Amino acid sequence: MxxxxxxxxxxxxxxxxxxxxxxxxxxxxxxxxxxxxxxxxxxxxxxxxxxxxxxxxxxxxxxxxxxxxxxxxxxxxxxxLARTFQRETSFDGLTMFENVLIGASYGKPDRAAAAARDAAAEALEFVGLESRSFGRLAGELSVFDRKCLMLATAIAMEPKMxxxxxxxxxxxxxxxxxxxxxxxxxxxxxxxxxxxxxxxxxxxxxxxxxxxxxxxxxxxxxxxxxxxxxxxxxxxxxxxxxxxx
Ligand SMILES: Nc1ncnc2c1ncn2[C@@H]1O[C@H](COP(=O)(O)OP(=O)(O)O)[C@@H](O)[C@H]1O
Ligand SMILES: [Mg+2]
Known part of the structure; x- marks a missing residue:
């Protein structure tokens, strides 16, 4: 099907x-x-x-x-069902980690806070963003890193598609x-x-x-x-x- x-x-x-x-x-x-x-x-x-x-x-x-x-x-x-956008889209005034945490928790509301934080960290590492940069503001990132951030935010939702x-x-x-x-x-x-x-x-x-x-x-x-x-x-x-x- x-x-x-x-x-x-x-x-x-x-x-x-x-x-x-x-x-x-x-x-x-x-x-x-x-x-x-x-x-x-x-x-x-x-x-x-x-x-x-x-x-x-x-x-x-x-x-x-x-x-x-x-x-x-x-x-x-x-x-x-998750998506990314053609133009890099993030909450620019929030950190990289906070952005992905929104996907991890809001996208899967039944998940406990600790599990959401783990999923957010795992998704950021998966797309190749380094843990020492997790505290950087999304608005300060390069185009490529912003695209990776958008992908990590979507992946942290653990979508089917x-x-x-x-x-x-x-x-x-x-x-x-x-x-x-x-x-x-x-x-x-x-x-x-x-x-x-x-x-x-x-x-x-x-x-x-x-x-x-x-x-x-x-x-x-x-x-x-x-x-x-x-x-x-x-x-x-x-x-x-x-x-x-
Ligand atoms: N919100 C909108 N209001 C008016 N026209 C729109 C809107 N979004 C897209 N369009 C128009 O619809 C057509 C298809 O746009 P779009 O889906 O962005 O194309 P693509 O992604 O293939 O480049 C274009 O002519 C575009 O100008
Ligand atoms: Mg388009």
Whole structure:
């Protein structure tokens, strides 16, 4: 059974159909990639799935057997669905440790305080942030460290599924290599991953299935090698005309 099933989901902003009749399923344990040019609706799709900050206009979203469309964001998160944001997002005036502790305790409210602190420390170490820097303010960190912090905050919730929105954007090549390793190790913890990225090579190296969006609609879906060979995908990315191809 699919861990996540998205069925005919739509979201319009005025006359703009940002997400238009999108359907797909994600199996437990996989890394599922979502690609598409800028403005194709990728981040909006994550917003609709997580309820942060809005629900779909239409369509159904089933996560781990529960209908979640229209539920508040915190309720969806507590069912085991975590996300990161395209732009580094943290409580800048709190320390690294305090940020991750919010994920560890608020995301899993039944956990005792000591267990939440242990989970927070473990998640920070897991993403490679050193324990002597746990007291630094989030707002003082580099872009890469802030992305790692956001990932640690999500992992500390011990989610079943994690949605990552362009985790490689504005990173250097060595940082991207580190990120690829980190995403693989996160999946190896048993967390199912849905990964948005507009750099196809990054997605190709990680994903078992690929969905390509264009102007809010599903352009192609399936095995990565087949999807990127699809003429419509090449056209959407490179703007080549069919005739020229
Ligand atoms: N909150 C919003 N209000 C109005 N338009 C939006 C909003 N969020 C996204 N859009 C528009 O929806 C389209 C899809 O945006 P987005 O999902 O961010 O694309 P992507 O993540 O694929 O680059 C864009 O045209 C964008 O300008
Ligand atoms: Mg986006």
């Amino acid at each position: 699919a861990l996540l099933a998205v069925e005919g989901v739509c979201k319009a902003f005025g006359s703009l159909k940002a997400v238009d009749e999108v359907s797909f399923t994600v199996a437990p344990g996989e890394i599922f990639g979502i690609a598409g040019p800028n403005g194709s609706g990728k981040s909006t799709l994550f917003n609709l799935i997580t309820g942060i900050p809005f629900a779909p206009d239409r369509g159904r979203i089933v996560f781990d057997g529960d209908d979640i469309q229209g539920k508040p964001g915190h309720a969806i998160a507590r069912l085991g 994690l949605l990552l929105d362009e985790p490689a954007s504005s990173l250097t090549r060595p940082e991207i290599e580190t990120s690829i390793g980190l995403i693989r190790r996160t999946a190896a913890r048993g967390i199912t991953i849905v990964l948005i990225e507009h750099v196809l090579t990054f997605l190709m190296s990680l994903s078992q299935h690929l969905l390509v969006l264009n102007q809010g609609r599903v352009l192609a879906a399936g095995e990565p090698a087949t999807v990127i060979a699809d003429e419509r995908v090449i056209e959407a990315y490179l703007g080549t005309r069919r005739a020229a191809a």
